[in-house]
Every structure is written in C-alpha cells, then in structure tokens.
Amino acid sequence: MGFLEGKKILITGVASNRSIAWGCAEAMHRQGAELAFTYQNDKLKSRVTDMAAKCGSDLVLPLDVSRDEDIDALFAALGEQWDGLDGIVHSIAFAPREQLEGEYVDAVTREGFNTAHEISAYSFAALAKGGRAMMEGRNGALLTMSYLGAVRAVPNYNVMGVAKASLEANVRYLAASLGPRGTRVNAVSAGPIRTLAAAGISDFRDMLKQVEERTPMRRNVTIEEVGNAAAFLCSDLASGITGDVLYVDTGYHILGLG
Numbered sequence: 001m002g003f004l005e006g007k008k009i010l011i012t013g014v015a016s017n018r019s020i021a022w023g024c025a026e027a028m029h030r031q032g033a034e035l036a037f038t039y040q041n042d043k044l045k046s047r048v049t050d051m052a053a054k055c056g057s058d059l060v061l062p063l064d065v066s067r068d069e070d071i072d073a074l075f076a077a078l079g080e081q082w083d084g085l086d087g088i089v090h091s092i093a094f095a096p097r098e099q100l101e102g103e104y105v106d107a108v109t110r111e112g113f114n115t116a117h118e119i120s121a122y123s124f125a126a127l128a129k130g131g132r133a134m135m136e137g138r139n140g141a142l143l144t145m146s147y148l149g150a151v152r153a154v155p156n157y158n159v160m161g162v163a164k165a166s167l168e169a170n171v172r173y174l175a176a177s178l179g180p181r182g183t184r185v186n187a188v189s190a191g192p193i194r195t196l197a198a199a200g201i202s203d204f205r206d207m208l209k210q211v212e213e214r215t216p217m218r219r220n221v222t223i224e225e226v227g228n229a230a231a232f233l234c235s236d237l238a239s240g241i242t243g244d245v246l247y248v249d250t251g252y253h254i255l256g257l258g
C-alpha cells in the first residue's frame with residue numbers, strides 16, 4: 001500500500017512529459033493517490049487528458065490562474081466529484097521572455113514584474129483560498145515549486161527570482177493562516193531541469209552545465225526525484241513539516257561561490 005492511499009490531490013502545471021508537475025503526478029499515483037489535473041488552455045487539453053488517463057484519472061479541468069472565474073469554476077467542479085481535497089500541487093510560473101535575459105535592472109518593467117508576480121506567486125494564494133473549504137480538517141497539504149533564484153541573484157533569472165522570493169514568503173504566510181485548519185504548506189526548491197518553462201530562460205543550458213560540474217552529486221536532478229519529494233511532503237509522513245522550503249537540487253544550494 002502506498003503512503004498516499006486514500007488521498008485526493010489536485011495537480012496543476014502539466015504541460016508535457018518533462019513538466020515537474022508530471023513527475024509529481026507519477027510519484028503520487030505510484031503511492032496510491034487519486035488525482036485530478038488542470039490544463040492552462042485548449043491547446044494543452046488533449047495532451048493533459050491523455051496523461052491524466054495514464055494515472056487512472058478522467059478528472060481534467062481548465063485553469064488559467066489569471067482568471068478568477070476559472071479558479072471558482074475549478075473548485076466548484078471538483079466539489080461535484082470529490083467530497084474533499086487532501087492536496088494541491090501548484091507548479092505554475094510565467095514571466096515574459098524578455099524579462100529573463102540580461103541585467104535585471106535593464107530587463108525589469110512594471111508590466112513584466114506584475115505579470116511574473118501574479119502568475120507565479122499570487123496564484124498560489126488564490127488556489128489556497130479557492131481550495132480551503134474542501135481541504136478543511138483533512139490534514140492536507142499545499143505544495144509549490146520554487147528555485148534558488150528566490151534567495152540568490154542568479155544570472156538571467158531576474159524578475160522570476162523576485163517572484164519566487166514572494167512565492168516562498170507566500171508559503172510561510174499561508175502556512176501560518178492554514179495551520180490551525182489542519183493544512184500544511186511547503187515548497188520544493190528544485191535544481192534546473194530542461195522543461196518548456198525553463199526554455200524561456202536565457203543561457204539555460206549553461207545553468208545545467210554549471211550545476212553538473214560543481215554540485216556535490218555532479219549531476220542534475222530529475223522530475224522523478226522532485227516528484228518523490230513532493231509526494232512525501234503531501235503525505236502524512238511529513239505531518240510535522242509546514243512553512244518550509246525543501247531543496248531537491250543534488251546539493252547545489254549548499255555551495256559557496258568562489
């Protein structure tokens with residue numbers, strides 16, 4: 001029996017079989033969780049539907065986090081199918097491509113800053129708000145995906161790092177708000193992984209190479225490894241952990257640069 005047996009978990013952010021959200025879904029499915037999925041737009045609908053089926057799920061719902069009506073409709077639809085919710089995986093981020101290259105001070109604009117924060121950080125609080133009634137009193141967990149750029153100035157990561165700092169603060173504030181209702185809130189800070197979102201970051205290949213050369217384990221992390229950590233954090237095995245950021249990055253974050 002898997003350690004997520006009997007848990008109902010919503011997975012957001014699947015865009016391809018390289019998505020970190022897909023690593024989470026597969027790991028959680030292996031551990032016995034019942035899953036629901038969201039897709040960002042019609043272009044992704046059939047792909048996400050096919051992938052959901054591989055996890056035994058036909059619960060696949062639209063969600064563009066920039067639309068409040070989508071968030072309301074998502075939890076209304078989920079409430080018709082499920083009598084409660086034990087977990088939400090938030091694996092969503094976006095910043096306009098021109099924000100993710102060159103010097104931060106040159107690249108940042110008001111619009112780019114607002115978009116990055118709305119889609120990548122506010123959306124986590126919005127999902128927490130939308131899902132809290134269904135999660136009440138079930139020892140559930142919210143989980144989001146962060147990156148080292150939240151706490152270090154990483155070349156080209158720019159405004160996305162500032163949004164990840166906001167996301168990590170969001171984790172702490174949501175953990176404090178929802179802890180009394182029995183819901184835990186954490187983040188995984190993953191090392192760089194080649195995904196569709198990562199392709200938008202200038203010189204991403206160099207980031208992968210630098211990690212491979214310097215990190216204690218001398219290799220990059222996989223979506224399976226991030227997924228396994230996510231499954232743990234959403235399970236009762238992690239019942240004493242909230243408000244935290246768990247690094248799953250083959251140890252890169254411990255290094256001093258010099």
Ligand code: NAD
Pocket residue numbers: 012013014015016018019020021039040063064065066090091092093094119145146147189190191192193194195196197198
């Ligand atoms: P991905 O492209 O597979 O996933 C990003 C997802 O965000 C997509 O499914 C996309 O549909 C969704 N999305 C974007 N805008 C949206 C919107 N308005 N509404 C709903 N969904 C929207 O890439 P990924 O690398 O798996 O990214 C998932 C998360 O992991 C992101 O938060 C990312 O910042 C984080 N992360 C990625 C890496 C990496 O190197 N790939 C490292 C650390 C953290």
